[in-house]
Amino acid sequence: MYGRKACQLVKEFVSSDSGQLIVFNNDLFAQVIEECDGHLLQLQALLRKMQVEGSDNQTTKNADHFGALVHHLSLVRNKRCLMAYVHNRAEVIQNLGWTIERVLPEEIEEKLNSSEKEYFKNHSATLQSYMSDLDLDLAVDMVPPKDPYIKVRVLEEIGNVVLSDQLANLARHAILFLRRTDAEQYISQGLMEELTG
Template sequence: MYGRSASQLLKEQASCESGQLTVFNNVAFDQVIKECDEHHLQLESLFRKLMEQKLDVQTTRNGDHLGAFIHHHSLLRNKRCLMAYMQNRAEIVRSLRWQLGPVLPEEIKAKLSYSEGVYFADHSKAIASYMSEMDIDLTVDMVPPKSPSVRVMVLDDIGEVCLGDQSISLTKHSLHSLSRTDAEPFISQGLMEELLD
């Protein structure tokens, strides 16, 4: 029945927790595209039939005209559903870049379609290019800090890193007081944990 696959995509998205992705539903998505193609073919056929009968498409009110009207509006509805599905997923993909950084975990990558993966990579490159050009790190301090430094515990061996003008060894379970701008990238990658007072 027409419209079921498109509504299935939106119901699937609505049932998901806000900001979370489900696996891209290729089967339903392709089925909606196929259905759109069918509506388009039917619409062309009905318009051709009206033209052959030399009837005015705007004023004629017969079965062919009403059929064309139904196919046209079904086509528009399916397109709106596909656009809503893709727009919602694109918003989530953009927000993942800000939450998780330029590298997505494998379990999230597995949920993306190929084009969404390319979109994420291009979006990350655009952000990195802008930050480089402006010489500013927009990913730091997503929430305004209470102090410029932060106490952290290292969750995984990171090794020797240069932070500011000093070299520091970040070994597993070591505690450090670092500037928030130095610690934030490690915290967002899950390599450090902020210790709250």
């Protein structure tokens, strides 16, 4: 049936957890593209045939006319599905740009195709350039602040760092009381965790 593969592609995206990516389905994607080419060939063949027969596609409503229409609509549907697949994935990638800066962790990177990798690079550069225009880092402060200081545990060795209000030794397993804005970047990189309660 026409359009079934494209539909599968979209369903595959929908069934994945929101905000998570699964490996780009190159195989199915290529098959849908192939299907599109197939539709075009048949569409053109029908259009040619109609031209040869001299029928006007505004007035004659014969089998060829509707055949052509079905191929056209299948093509459009496939296009919408492909675009939806790529666009929805791109939205997830946009969100990544907010949480991770510049460098993608390997486990995510291997799920993207080359164009998506490029898109991530370009888009996060765009985001960074907006922030530097404004001279304001928008990637911190994701949750409303309760207290200027939070208690954190260092998960990975970071070493001596100059923070906005102190010089701290962020050794592994150390439990510290830091400015939230200082700690947030480390938390989002997974180097620290916030201790609550």
